[in-house]
Amino acid sequence: MSQIETILTLIAQKHLGIETLETRxxxxxxxxxxxxxxxxxxxxxxxxxxxxxxxxxxxATESEIGKD
Structure with missing residues (x-):
């Protein structure tokens, strides 16, 4: 799990009472x-x-900003 996914999961658990953000x-x-x-x-x-x-x-550099 990426750092952002971990943070979002923790927020969902703490503030919304949602156990996981995985599709079940x-x-x-x-x-x-x-x-x-x-x-x-x-x-x-x-x-x-x-x-x-x-x-x-x-x-971020300009070249990094243009990347998706």
Missing amino acids: RSDSLDFHDTAVWRLKDALEAAFKAGVELGASMPS
């Missing part, structure tokens, strides 16, 4: 009802994690 091919396991304030908390946590991760990484 079952509606009861893959679809979740959640309150908007829980979703907002999860989005804020993801944003903050992105800011922290971005601040710790070296700046």
Whole structure:
């Protein structure tokens, strides 16, 4: 699991009560009802994690920015 996947999974577990972000091919396991304030908390946590991760990484070069 990549660092980003790990961070997103931890956020989903903590803020949304979702055990995994893996597709399990079952509606009861893959679809979740959640309150908007829980979703907002999860989005804020993801944003903050992105800011922290971005601040710790070296700046990308122009050639790296163009890559997908």
